[in-house]
Amino acid sequence: MKEIVILSGKGGTGKTTIAASFAVLSRNSVIADCDVDAPDLHILLHPSPIQTQEFKGPELAEIDAEKCVECGLCQEACRFEAITDFRIDPILCEGCGTCTVICPEAAVTMKERVSGEAFISKTKYGLLSHALLSPGGANSGKLVTLVRQNAKEVAEKGNCDLILIDGPPGIGCPVIASVTGADMGVIVTEPTISGIHDMKRVLQLLAHFDVQPLVCINKHDLNLQNTTKIEGFCYKKGIDIIGRVSFDPIVTKAMVFETPIVEYSPKSGVSREISEMWKEILNKV
Amino acid sequence: MKRSKNFEGHTMILSIASGKGGTGKTTVAVNMAMSLENVQLLDCDVEEPNAHLLLHPKVTETRPVYVNIPVIDEKKCDYCGECAKFCKFNALFITNKKIMFFPELCSSCGGCVIVCPKNAINEKKRKIGTTKKGSAKGVTLVYGELNVGEPMAPPIIKAVKKQGQPLKKADTIIDAPPGTSCPVIESVHGSDYTILVTEPTPFGLYDLKIAVEVLSKLKIPFGVIVNRAGIGDKKVHAFCREKAIPILLEIPYERKIAELYSVGKPFVLEMPEWKKKFHDLFDKIKESLQA
Numbered sequence: 001m002k003e004i005v006i007l008s009g010k011g012g013t014g015k016t017t018i019a020a021s022f023a024v025l026s027r028n029s030v031i032a033d034c035d036v037d038a039p040d041l042h043i044l045l046h047p048s049p050i051q052t053q054e055f056k057g058p059e060l061a062e063i064d065a066e067k068c069v070e071c072g073l074c075q076e077a078c079r080f081e082a083i084t085d086f087r088i089d090p091i092l093c094e095g096c097g098t099c100t101v102i103c104p105e106a107a108v109t110m111k112e113r114v115s116g117e118a119f120i121s122k123t124k125y126g127l128l129s130h131a132l133l134s135p136g137g138a139n140s141g142k143l144v145t146l147v148r149q150n151a152k153e154v155a156e157k158g159n160c161d162l163i164l165i166d167g168p169p170g171i172g173c174p175v176i177a178s179v180t181g182a183d184m185g186v187i188v189t190e191p192t193i194s195g196i197h198d199m200k201r202v203l204q205l206l207a208h209f210d211v212q213p214l215v216c217i218n219k220h221d222l223n224l225q226n227t228t229k230i231e232g233f234c235y236k237k238g239i240d241i242i243g244r245v246s247f248d249p250i251v252t253k254a255m256v257f258e259t260p261i262v263e264y265s266p267k268s269g270v271s272r273e274i275s276e277m278w279k280e281i282l283n284k285v
Numbered sequence: 286m287k288r289s290k291n292f293e294g295h296t297m298i299l300s301i302a303s304g305k306g307g308t309g310k311t312t313v314a315v316n317m318a319m320s321l322e323n324v325q326l327l328d329c330d331v332e333e334p335n336a337h338l339l340l341h342p343k344v345t346e347t348r349p350v351y352v353n354i355p356v357i358d359e360k361k362c363d364y365c366g367e368c369a370k371f372c373k374f375n376a377l378f379i380t381n382k383k384i385m386f387f388p389e390l391c392s393s394c395g396g397c398v399i400v401c402p403k404n405a406i407n408e409k410k411r412k413i414g415t416t417k418k419g420s421a422k423g424v425t426l427v428y429g430e431l432n433v434g435e436p437m438a439p440p441i442i443k444a445v446k447k448q449g450q451p452l453k454k455a456d457t458i459i460d461a462p463p464g465t466s467c468p469v470i471e472s473v474h475g476s477d478y479t480i481l482v483t484e485p486t487p488f489g490l491y492d493l494k495i496a497v498e499v500l501s502k503l504k505i506p507f508g509v510i511v512n513r514a515g516i517g518d519k520k521v522h523a524f525c526r527e528k529a530i531p532i533l534l535e536i537p538y539e540r541k542i543a544e545l546y547s548v549g550k551p552f553v554l555e556m557p558e559w560k561k562k563f564h565d566l567f568d569k570i571k572e573s574l575q576a
Contacts, residue, residue: 009333011306011463016488037464038304038492058373079394091470091503096394097373133466135498140466141436169306169463170332173436193549194311194335201333204433223547252516255486 001155002285003148003163003182005034005211009198011169013190014218017251018274019166020044020260023125025278029162031123032151033130034144034178036116041166044260047121047128055131055146057115057139058095061088067107074099074108091136115139118146120154127154141173148178162285171205184285185211186242190219191226199230203239213239214284216277219247242284243277246270297571298457300329300476302500304492306463308482309512309536312546314460315339316553318424320563321456327449328428329472330462331414331441338549342419342426350429350444351410352393352437357384361405368397368406389436414441416448422551425455438468446475456567465492465499473500478570479507480533486517490524497530506574513538534566 006019020041023031033041061082063074068086075083078099082092088099090113099108115137121128129151131143151163167178179185185206189199199215206213215234220227227244234241246269254264262271301314311328315336318326328336355368355377366379376390377397388411398406414431427449429441449457461472473479481496483489493509500507509525514535525532536542545552553559 008306010335012308037466037469038306038495040305040488040491043487043491077395077399092474094392094394095373096392096396097371098394098396098399101371101396101399135465135495136470136502137465138467140464170330170438170468171433172332172431172438172468174464174466175332176434176436190547192547193338194333194546197335197338198333201433208434222543226547249516252486255488256518258487 001152001161001163002184003165004184004186004281004285005165005167005178005182006186006188007167007175007179007202008169008188009171009202010195013188013195014245015188016040016044016166017255017261018188018216018218018245019164021262021271021274022164022278024260024262025275026126026162026164028160029126029164030151030155030158030160031126031128032147032163032165033128034147034165034174035168036131036133036140036143036147036174037168039130039132041128042130043258044255045123045125045128046258047119047123047130049119049121051120053118054114055116055118055143056112057137057142058113059097059110060090060095060113061093061097061099061108062111063088064107064109067105069105071104073102073104077102094138116143118143118150120150127158129154141177144174144177171201175205176209179206179209179211182211184214186214186216186281188216188218189230191217191223191230193226196226196230196233203237214242214281215239216243216245217241218245220244222247240284242280243273245273296454296456297478297574298459298476299567299570300459300461300473300479301482302461302469302473302479302496303463303482304465304496305483305488308484308489310482311335311339311460312512312552313480313482313510314458315551316559317563317567318458319422319551319553320560321567322423323455324458325425325427325449325455326458326460327445328426328460329442329445330460331429331431331438331445332462332468334428334430336426336460337428339551340421340424340426342421344417344419346418348416348444348448349412350414350416350441351412352440353395353408354388354391354393354411355386355397355406356409358405358407359384361403363403365402367400367402371396371400393440413437416441416444418448438462439471442468442471465495469499470503473503473505476505477574479505480510481507482510482512483521484513484517485511485519485521487520489517490521493521494524497528508533508570511535534562
């Protein structure tokens with residue numbers, strides 16, 4: 001079984017648009033939305049959940065006001081500044097438990113906390129593993145790991161040979177959780193100064209975790225000079241560019257119709273470019 | 286609206302966030318900063334900082350960012366395993382006379398130091414990134430860079446905000462990272478007001494709704510800027526109307542704005558009429574908070 005993860009560094013370059021199209025084009029794959037902070041793939045794939053699971057994030061400290069003698073030791077010890085006036089701020093509490101061991105009165109205990117939900121859903125295009133972190137919830141990396149585990153389980157059961165992962169923006173904890181152990185990373189970039197800057201950082205990340213990189217230049221015709229810069233950079237580094245997708249307002253139209261572009265307008269130039277790119281990827285896996 | 290405790294003198298901390306990535310947070314933050322006098326911009330997207338690509342500041346100060354990690358004195362350690370049992374982040378493993386420590390998983394809580402019955406654990410510093418400060422185009426910029434491969438952005442964000450603190454007489458604009466989890470909370474925490482930048486598409490709307498929930502939980506007053514107005518549909522407007530969320534400004538989708546962004550040029554430089562719009566908006570928000 002192979003895992004392909006779609007990344008970008010910079011947000012809004014078109015990861016989900018392209019991932020949804022790949023989901024349509026792929027046969028016998030499981031799809032995983034690992035952007036658990038702001039998941040959007042479901043908007044295009046219209047999943048119906050067949051399995052829902054609570055996600056237990058970090059525990060939450062709780063101070064028993066009756067036992068608390070207001071000595072303030074916990075406030076001093078908490079590195080996350082989550083305790084003020086002998087009260088725990090649930091948004092700042094990381095669940096480390098230091099307050100429980102410093103309290104001389106055993107007034108602080110750790111309580112389970114649900115920080116999100118994970119789902120396995122049916123879609124027209126195959127099974128989707130996805131999740132939603134509670135707003136402001138902590139430990140999105142752990143939830144990403146759960147989404148990937150769930151995807152692997154259903155892929156094994158269904159004899160699927162491919163898992164297609166829509167990754168989050170950035171390079172931090174949820175991104176690392178999305179790429180570790182994956183076979184291939186497809187970076188969707190755009191020909192802007194920040195698109196290029198952010199692509200370079202994700203490329204470094206993929207190298208760090210030993211994941212094979214491929215680059216797709218989305219909206220390549222918006223700035224041909226920058227597209228040439230990306231091509232030159234990738235050529236020098238020996239990184240394959242697997243596709244160039246044109247800028248076309250029809251992509252936004254397809255999004256408004258909540259349909260993957262390759263299904264909304266299969267004959268459009270953009271759809272042909274994405275289909276070609278998908279063939280390229282299959283050749284490389 | 287209540288004046289927050291940060292509201293010293295007449296300065297304001299205004300953060301720019303979004304939920305969805307790529308909606309134009311940095312564009313708004315940089316162009317607004319350039320439309321004001323005496324302002325500092327803190328780029329808190331330390332995973333993928335971009336504000337410096339538009340401002341090109343001359344960096345005058347670079348600081349390393351460290352986190353604390355445990356060091357175990359093996360002469361004192363008797364491998365009892367209490368530290369590993371305590372660590373909620375699975376950063377420590379003690380097996381048969383062997384200590385294993387995974388620094389990337391450590392949250393620097395310091396709990397292991399406290400639980401060790403042999404006092405065998407001390408802490409040392411580990412570098413996870415840097416912060417940089419410089420100025421350009423009338424704006425003081427502080428930004429951070431998380432080292433590639435490091436998972437935890439919040440300590441760098443804290444360091445960026447700390448480095449920005451001495452400038453108490455200036456207004457502060459914070460450019461937050463995308464998403465809705467810990468790095469965003471760390472960035473917007475302590476703001477007097479947050480602007481949510483969205484685009485009028487189903488993705489923009491869905492992620493805006495999540496961001497609205499987060500800000501409501503944090504009790505930070507907020508309003509919306511609709512970027513790329515004219516593309517997509519009208520559902521973001523309908524949502525804001527229904528929830529009585531003010532739409533502060535609409536930035537139309539114009540090829541010129543997109544082109545200027547692609548080459549790293551703030552659009553107020555070429556379209557100076559926008560300076561007044563950003564300035565007026567900033568004043569309006571400030572007035573609403575002081576009322």
